[in-house]
Amino acid sequence: MTESPPMLRLEKVEVVYKKVITAIQGVSLDVQQGQIVVFLGTNGAGKTTTLRAISGFIGTDDAWVTEGRILFEGQDIANWPPQKVANRGIALVPEREKIFETLTVMDNLEASVGAGASRATRKRMIDTVFDHFPRLATAKTRLAGYLSGGERQMLAIGSALLCEPRLLLVDEMSMGLAPRLVEELLDHIVTLKKTLGLTILLVEQSAHLALGIADYGYVIENGRIVLDGTRERLGGHKDVQEFYLGQGGGDARKSYREVKQYRRSRRWYG
Ligand SMILES: Nc1ncnc2c1ncn2[C@@H]1O[C@H](COP(=O)(O)OP(=O)(O)O)[C@@H](O)[C@H]1O
Ligand SMILES: [Mg+2]
Structure with a gap:
């Protein structure tokens, strides 16, 4: 096992919604740089809450980290606003409302590039997304609302990449998709890890497919981590x-x- 400090470390994190509903408790997990870590658990277990706590979006639901620490490269980022977390190098592909349906693919991507970027930088960044997802290039003038399920996920991932993250959090991209498409999307995730050096924390319902690409995994149940291990240990x-x-x-x-x-x-x- 590697002894280097993890890129992301959650230490006994508790999240409470609206000051009364405790959604996760004592959640500790490590994500090492360059790993793909899969996060498994049934509906309501606390997966989305955990990813939104890391990315800062829980605040928009009046939820807060009330105990514990969220250390990103050694710095506690718990309860930071989402924009500040994004600037620090973490992007979330959310479970819902991933794309702007009434905008074209191109406008979706344009909207995700930081406001300060020059024309040339915007073009270079969006071209990089098209290199990764040629299907988006083909569909760039189409309204996002008319994309297929798989293309929507690609657009959501592409939009997240435009924040130039080092850690990518992906929440249930395979929901409602055929297994073949899920495999294709997971292949993209592996490619992003290899070509961009991304570190990825992945929430996924298709456990067998996700474990197939994961270095490490955690199982959460009722807001608590109940099991963790390497792909081999969890799969076995x-x-x-x-x-x-x-x-x-x-x-x-x-x-x-x-x-x-x-x-x-x-x-x-x-
Ligand atoms: N906006 C919210 N307000 C209150 N409770 C919430 C909210 N979102 C999620 N929860 C609660 O937090 C718990 C974990 O939910 P969630 O993180 O969405 O689980 P998962 O993503 O694993 O399905 C659930 O008990 C859920 O009811
Ligand atoms: Mg969820």
Whole structure:
């Protein structure tokens, strides 16, 4: 294992919405520079809250980090406003409202380039996005609202890249997409890691596909991290196989915790 300090470290982070609803508690995780880290968990587990806490967007939902620290390259960025976090080098591809549907692809990208950039810089940056996603170049005059599901995700990722991040947070890009498209998007993520040297924290429902490209993973349940490990460890873990990878006849409606408790009770009493 590497001993260098992580690029991103969450230390026992707690987030409370509207001063009363505790969404995550004691969440600690590390993302090493250059890694792809996958973040797994069922609906409502706290994945989006965690990514929005890192990127500063929870503030817009009247939610705040009330305990713990969010260290980016050693600096505590908890409760910073989103623009300041973005300037520091972190971009979020959000779960919802990723693109402006009534604007063209080109105007979406233009809107994402920092206001201070010169004409030449804007062009160079947008051309880089088109190099990565040739399908966006083909569709640049189309309204974003008419893009296919996969193209929308590409536009959302492309827009995030225009903030020139070093850490990219990606929230559920595969929702509602066919597995083939999910694989294509994950291939793009791997390419971005390799060509731009990006570090990526990825929330993904397609656990088996995501684990396939991940260096490390965390499982969150009811606002708490319940398991973490390398791709090999998580992929080989019986509970993960049963509950997230749909193997071994597990009941997908049961929570990870229930599966574990069931196992324990079988072991102790069965
Ligand atoms: N805007 C909000 N106001 C109040 N509670 C919220 C809000 N957004 C999320 N939550 C709560 O935070 C918890 C975690 O939600 P979320 O982070 O969206 O989970 P996930 O992304 O894993 O599905 C849930 O219990 C949810 O009800
Ligand atoms: Mg979510």
